[in-house]
Amino acid sequence: MDYREYVDNLIKNIPLGIAISDGEGYVKNVNHKLLDMFGYKLEELIERPVSILFKEPEKVNRLLAEKKKIIEEEVFIKAKSNKIRFTLSAYPIDAYSRDIIYIFADIKKERRMANRLSENKAIYTFDKIITQNESFIRLIQFAKEVADSKSTILITGESGTGKEILAQSIHNHSNRRNGPFVAINSGAIPESLIESELFGYEEGAFTGAKKEGQPGKFELAHKGTIFLDEIGEMPYDMQTRLLRVIEEGSVSRIGGLEQKLVDVRIIAASNKNLKEEVEKGNFRKDLFYRLNVLPIEIPPLRERKDDIPLLVDYFMEKLSLRLNKKEILVSKEKIDELVNYNWPGNVRELENYIELSINLGYMPGLGEERISFKPKEIGEYRHEHLTLEYMEKIHILKVLKIFSGNITKSAKALGIGRNTLYRKMDKYGINCSDIEQWSMLERLE
Secondary structure (H helix, E strand, O other): OOHHHHHHHHHHOOOOEEEEEOOOOEEEEEOHHHHHHHOOOHHHOOOOEHHHHEOOHHHHHHHHHHHOOEEEEEEEEOOOOOOOEEEEEEEEOOOOOOOEEEEEEOOOOOOHHHHHHHOOOOOOOHHHOOOOOHHHHHHHHHHHHOOOOOOOEEEEOOOOOOHHHHHHHHHHHOOOOOOOEEEEEOOOOOOOOHHHHHHEEOOOOOOOOOOOOEEOHHHHOOOEEEEEEOHHHOOHHHHHHHHHHHHHOEEOOEOOOOOEEOOEEEEEEEOOOHHHHHHHOOOOHHHHHHHOOEEEEOOOHHHOHHHHHHHHHHHHHHHHHHHOOOOOOOOHHHHHHHHHOOOOOHHHHHHHHHHHHHHHOOOOOOHHHHOOOOHHHOOOOOHHHOOHHHHHHHHHHHHHHHOOOOHHHHHHHHOOOHHHHHHHHHHHOOOOOOHHHHHHHHHHO
16 A cells, blocks of 8 residues: 555544645545545535535635645535534644645534533523514513512513523613623422522531532622522422512521622513412412512514514524524425414413424424324324424435335435434434334334
């Protein structure tokens, strides 16, 4: 094996997408990983302009001319696979040749949102709330008007309507915007821990307590906003302590005597009807009136159907970028179907549906049509196991069935490379000769 052949074999097996162009900008060589990433065959790229791989080639050429090399620049690509962008690094191979090596890699997942959440920062603002519905616009205007008030806000609405998004937007529109935004879900914390979470504890307060003690959420929210989500799930005895904090503006840690003043704006939220909970004896009447000073009720999505086309466009663009997959064209007939659907899970359900559609590459049926199998008949394939991975497995099985197990044709129809299809089949345990899988698919259909 000569040196050139050795280098070619080395490049072909590097786990990054690599293309090499000559001085005229035509592709001389590519590796297997690039073919897999872009969904092309080797003969579709060799001796073609390298600009066939990415959009805005003049920008790439300008960067190369100015910097002599490119390091992890994000580029939008032209691919047969369901990808829309990669990072690109490009270098001249050496000082004597005009050849250039192009290296493509997947976009690294951004952690900025997670970091901001861990730092008690609010992310959402009013300009990120998508609506053209007149009543919802009036609701937002009211929320803006009361943003600077010290009075407590109670946000009510069904699950999935966006109560925390509205709470964060109010905080970021207020004069507390530079202070912390601390969120706590009253229904997600075990009853035995909720007191220490809210109010903190001193050293030795209980077995397992940290030596230095720990501040509670109210202390952490000083000069900012505390968001008490699912307040209707708060234990009755904790409601009494919360009422005292609201009235006195101070907290004391478990095991401590000192009263600490806290300057906190309280926004509470509930998907329960708290008036009914008061009547049932589950919620304190005096706390309800303390919280319900500025009531805001978010309407369900079925009452703002004129927003559905806007939300579809918004989520399609946002999620396709996040998932690095192509947007799906949505027909007028499909929009009409989405508008006429009841959306029991509200905006959250619509967002999840668009995310599922982008991953599948098409828009599946809605509601029960999307879950056409009967849980009692199909053992492990139950409603609660309807994950994106499961849907992808079923989609691959359907395509393989259409093409009678032909890998080349199936991969082309799926918009992925043969190697990618093989990997997914291995991941999901798909075997074209397994008759049981085909019979399971027939039951699902």
